Amino acid sequence: MSGVALSFRGEAGVRADLSDLLPERIAGLGPEEIARIPLATAGGPVPLGELFNVKTLATETGGAEGSLLIRSGGAVLDRVGARMGKGLIEVEGDVGDLAGAQMSGGTLRIRGNAGNRLGGVLPGETKGMRNGLILLSGDAGDRVGERLRRGTIVIDGSVGADCGAFMTAGTVAVAGGCGPRPGFGMRRGSLILGTEPASLPVGFVDAGIRDWVFLRLLQSYLAETGGWLAARTLGRSRRYIGNLAEHGLGEILVLP
């Protein structure tokens, strides 16, 4: 079989945890087997089939082997793609909190908005996303890319507070505005902003303006995915380095 499409058919506002629904987990399973996977909801575990229509992607979109298409409808789907290691998850609609948290590979593409901690850290853990690519067409909440270690998060909209907080490597690119304290506690990594932030946290210093060759490489990497950075004309970008209290090897780049 090829990919799988899940279309939410429950009542609007239902909250479900999709952390068990990963491409590597469903690979080789048929629609009926997938429909029996229990999902955690506010009312207790529910078979996936009670909330979603399950179809193979080949009949709908011709999706690639192991790919997962989720039409979220009115549901609040948390932890979509959390701990994902490979493959592709595409979401049509909004997702809840912790989408792509602690991903270690693959691509999570969300055509909608995301809640808090996109590509962030699961409760009780100390390290964030380790690899992979997250593409978000809308806005995201607070703490995007928290404790990011590797991988790339590209957001076409705006984000809330503490974007890239405590990053230790990797790349977060945000086209729209940033909430307070972007890069808070950042040690390394790149936070790329398409819009000048209202303010930066203490610990960042202006390191000048120039062309950055590595941005061309990032743009080339994203060329096939679309999104704001792939389409943006690169120019001389201002770089702030910080957080100086955390060795100052991180950077916030503000594109012209």
Add this chain to the structure above:
Amino acid sequence: MLINGVTIVETFAEAFGMRATRLIVTAETPEWVSAAVTSMTGFATSVIGCGCEAAVERILAPEETPDGRPGASVLIFAMSRDEVAKHVARRVGQCIMTSPGSACYAGLREGRMIALGNGLRYFGDGFQISKKFGDRRFWRVPVMDGEFVCEDKVAVVDAIGGGNFLIAAASHRQCLRAAEVAVAAIRGMPGVIMPFPGGVVRSGSKVGSKYKALIASTNTAYCPTLRAVEPKTQLAENVEAVLEIVLDGLDEASIRAAMRAGITAVTGLGAENGVIEITAGNYGGKLGKFHFHLHEVMS
């Protein structure tokens, strides 16, 4: 075999197994690409004396390079993977990293990997930054004009060195012109380089010497000035000069195609332009496992 009055001698070029890698060098302008790769491929004509053989494979348009800037692809050949690694580190470190605005990327990613930026990053003295996009890792090393961007690793593959053909002509001027025509026909072909100056060798060698310390010496059989005293001379009376085109390639097909293109260009000049014969250098087939028979190449 006779083509346009030029004799194609029934012999073969004997070539050897080597290891090679391909690097992509970019810079702000084509002129600075040229400056970087000219420096990098300097003194890299023969593994015997230089340790490696290197040259520009072809010039790349901005849309062909990883960072969308003007570039060039360079092939580096040596006798082992370790030797390739050693010369890549030295030459990229001393000639590419030092060149204004340059960046260096892996041109091969399938095969056994060696360090590229992975060793040079330490020049950043702790301020170097790693960026991983997909499965490719790059290093950003702070330098005085900004950052030197260099890919982490590059692959080394099995390759072939020592493909060749010799052009014998009635005058030095005509021989040089024929060699230039051959080089022009080959230059830019994929997977092959001509590491000698201008792509041409005038001091072809034979194995051994009357001096025990030397492992190779001038190829007396093809020296026109020794024709009267060298019993093994291979030159006809009317040959005044011989020049050799040496080819290193990533595979047999690349070398074969380059030899054919070069010889075709030379025979295009024909006997009327003083080209007398095309022959090739070999060691009786005992040293190199790759044999490029001229008649097969041109058939």
